[in-house]
Amino acid sequence: MAVEAVLFDFSGTLFRLEHDPSWLVDITDHRGDPLDVEAQAELMRRMTAPVTLAVELDEEHLHAWRNRDLDPALHRKAYLEVLRRSGIPRVEQAKALYGKLTDPSAWTPYPDAAEALRRVSDSGLAVGVLSNIAFDIRPAFVEHGLDTYVDEFVLSYEIGAIKPEPAAFRTALDLLGAAPQRTLMVGDSDEADGGARRLGCAFAQVDPLPTTERPDGLLSALREHSVL
Known part of the structure; x- marks a missing residue:
């Protein structure tokens, strides 16, 4: 051919999207404790290589996940929920991480x-x-x-x-x-x-x-x- x-x-x-350790310095879990190295690595994997859905979502957020690449609003909604269910309960922290995912200069x-x-x-x-x-x-x-x-x-x-x-x-x-x-x-x-x-x-x-x-x-x- x-x-x-x-x-x-x-x-x-x-x-x-490479793992930049500085992105996770101030990230804490639901107890307020810093994420360990293993938890940080898993969190980055879920953000950058979502081959399979690693958390359970309700129907509303499952719809957003399935259609995330068709609508920026659904993309944001889906990833913020995935981050929340991945141990990032503070909305401002999840939003900061999501901002890195969608920042072209971070790639x-x-x-x-x-x-x-x-x-x-x-x-x-x-x-x-x-x-x-x-x-x-x-x-x-x-x-x-x-x-x-x-x-x-x-x-x-x-x-x-x-x-x-x-x-x-x-x-x-x-x-x-x-x-x-x-x-x-x-x-x-x-x-x-x-x-x-x-x-x-x-x-x-x-x-x-x-x-x-x-x-x-x-x-x-x-x-x-x-x-x-």
């Missing part, structure tokens, strides 16, 4: 993200970022000078569709003017990003490791699919 367009996921693929690009995006763009291929997300991630790309390599940002809350729904991929392909049979989707989730295969796209999976532990995952994925 001659690739003419590449779609990249955002979280765990191009960028990652770190993977070491090879700039090179991967630049080389794909310089090769004349169309480049899109397709993300299940409820806040604008464009400022993160602007801050690191990566926006110039992206032709289209396709964000779930703006288009009303989430991966792996075919509509999410179709919207991205239409915006790029790309045929699915000539498009590569790069992402960290086989379930969500891998849904592109149902439309005929190729799929390359990367591991959402900490940025220091994955120096060239994007470049390797692109080479494996003969994009570079």
